[in-house]
Amino acid sequence: MKTRYFLCLAACLTIAHGAYAQQEVKKLTLKEAVDIALKNNPQIAEAALRSESSAITLNQSKRDLLPSIQFNVNHGMNQGRSIDPYTNSYIGQDHRFASYSFGGNVMLFNSLLNQNAIRQNNLALQASKMEELKIKESITLNVMLTYLQLLSNTDLLAQAKLQAELTRVHVKRLQTLDNGGAIPPFHLYDLEGQLATNELSITNTTNSINASKLALAQLMNVDFIPEISDLISSSAVPQKYGYSVAEIQNSALNHLAAITGVKLRRESAERGLQISKAQRFPSLSLGSNVYSNASSLVNNFELIGLRPVRTPDYVILNGNQISVIRPQPTFSSTKVPYSEQLGNHLGSSLSFNLRIPILNSGYSKMKIAESRVQLKRAELSEQTEITQVKQAVDLAYLNTEAAWERLQSINKQVEAYQKAFRAAQARFTVAVGNSVDYTTAKNSLDQAQINLINARYDYVMRAKILDYYRGELTLTE
Known part of the structure; x- marks a missing residue:
């Protein structure tokens, strides 16, 4: 009889698992979810546009080193009394005139203002890219945590279905015994109450799965979430995190995009201060011009x-x-002819332009003061970001250590309750034990197994957060 019972139970579980597997129409891996989120997220698109704008500014600052060259053409007609441009005397005759000039100007010295502008804009561009990467890392982490939460709820649902199926088999057995008057009716009622509790757990877990799917869909910015492939099994045994808090902090300060971004912003502000100071010093430029004119x-x-x-x-x-x-x-x-006049009237000039700032209403002083304020703000942002990252690593590390200790305790708890349940089940199967003892042992084991699933995923998620701070956030295929 005992052998037939276990064969029936195995057949029921196989049928239930097959029916659940047939519902999987499409798989969505973790990497695919992250790729979709990174592609559809508007914050990343906006950050990419900021990087593109910074690149345009950098290219323009490089072009500012090139000479400025211009070609001017002036055509006109005078009527009535005017000055003859060739005799410089007044005439009363209508005439047409034209002038052409081709010239350029190149900056010889301006206290490295243009060079510092290039360095500042290059640092700003790199900072924009780091800020874009920071958003990508944050979205990747959020998608991974939500994905893991979805896997956790999926495993909890599978566990709840197994528990309900096992209870259902025992209910059918007790119904047969109760119909024959072999057991007191309250044994059946206790187990039917347990089955209702298991079915309620299935409903609640299904709702949690739908909530996780909705959260993942919002991160991916899509309307439809297909079934996902189970990348991390609840039966997998996690390993204790192998890095100290100091190692994680050092890695975060050296590799985290958020830290690199604020450092680059601070260096860019330092260049901005040098640019403001350069405006107080003289500048020297060289100009050249070739010109000609013609008249009717x-x-x-x-x-x-x-x-x-x-x-x-x-x-x-x-x-x-x-x-x-x-x-x-x-x-x-x-x-x-005009063409002949242009050759006859051809002239050229060469000039040096020395600009010495003397008084400009305090504009240079104001720009220097403003640049110093921007530098102090950048330094404060850098220090604040460093402090926040250190504190976040401390908290994440403590949470991970606590999650590991909790996981070990629950593992021991599950092992103990498994032994207690096997004993209660054996007594209940041969009608030695009662339904109360069996239900109590089963409830304790069920709750411990649920806690174990939660603890495993909780530890994995907290370890992923530490991976993020270490700059080693990877996707498992």
């Missing part, structure tokens, strides 16, 4: 001959007054 008034005159012209002068010859005749040249004029 410019004509080309050609001598075509001489003609006699009577002048008002005269001479007296033999008592007669004779007018003086002089030869006067005769010219023909033609418009000079």
Whole structure:
């Protein structure tokens, strides 16, 4: 009879497990969940845009080292009284004009202002990337913890179903015995109450699974969560965390993106202070320009001959007054083409520009004071972040140690309750023990096994938090 009972129990558990496995339509691994969350999270997209903006600013600061070159063209028309640009005299004639210039300017010395700007913007870019990485690490950790919580609830559901199935088998057995009048009715009623408790546990655990799926969906920014593949079995035996709190803190301060980001921001603020100080010193630049112009008034005159012209002068010859005749040249004029004028009027210039700040309404002093404030704020943020990380590591380490000790105690508790349950089950199967002893032993073992599942996942999750601080947050496939 005892052999038939265990065979029936094994068959029921196999059927229940097969029915549950058939419900799994699609698998979602932990890595896939993290990848989806990183892809869909708007905070990461916003951080990436900030990094892109910092990269644009850095590229512009590099281009500021190049000479500035410009080409200017000016075309116009004067009507009425104006100044002839070639004779510098007033004329009353309409004319058209044009001017062209090509020049450039290069900074020779400005107290390394541009070089410090490049270094500052490069540090700002690296800080933006670290801040983006910080968000990714935080999201990855949250997804992993939520995923582990979902696995924990899944294991709890499987445990609750096993407990309910085992109770259901005993209820059917007692119903048969009760119908034959072989046992007192209260034995059956006790076990039916136990079955109702097991079914309630299944309902509560199912609700917890749905809540974990919803939380994971929110982190992934999706509407649908498929079934997940069990990456970490509740029967796996975790190992004690092998790093000291000092080792974890040192690793966090050296590798954590949050710490690296605030350090880079502080170094960027230091460069900003140097830039503000550089504005108090002289700057020297070199300029060069090539120019030419043209006008519709410019004509080309050609001598075509001489003609006699009577002048008002005269001479007296033999008592007669004779007018003086002089030869006067005769010219023909033609418009000079614009292209020829540009070559004829070509000119160039070379200049040095020395800028010496003397009084600028205290602007430089104000910028230096403001930069010092920004530097102090960056230093304060760095120190605050370091202190918070150290405190967080201390707390996480203590919680992990406590979770490990709790796990060891519950392991011993489960072993003891397993022995007690096997004894109570053996007595109950051969009708030596009563249902109260059996139910009490089963309830104690059920609760201890649930506590063991919670303790194992709690320890694994707290160990993952320490991995995050060590900069070793990895995904298990």
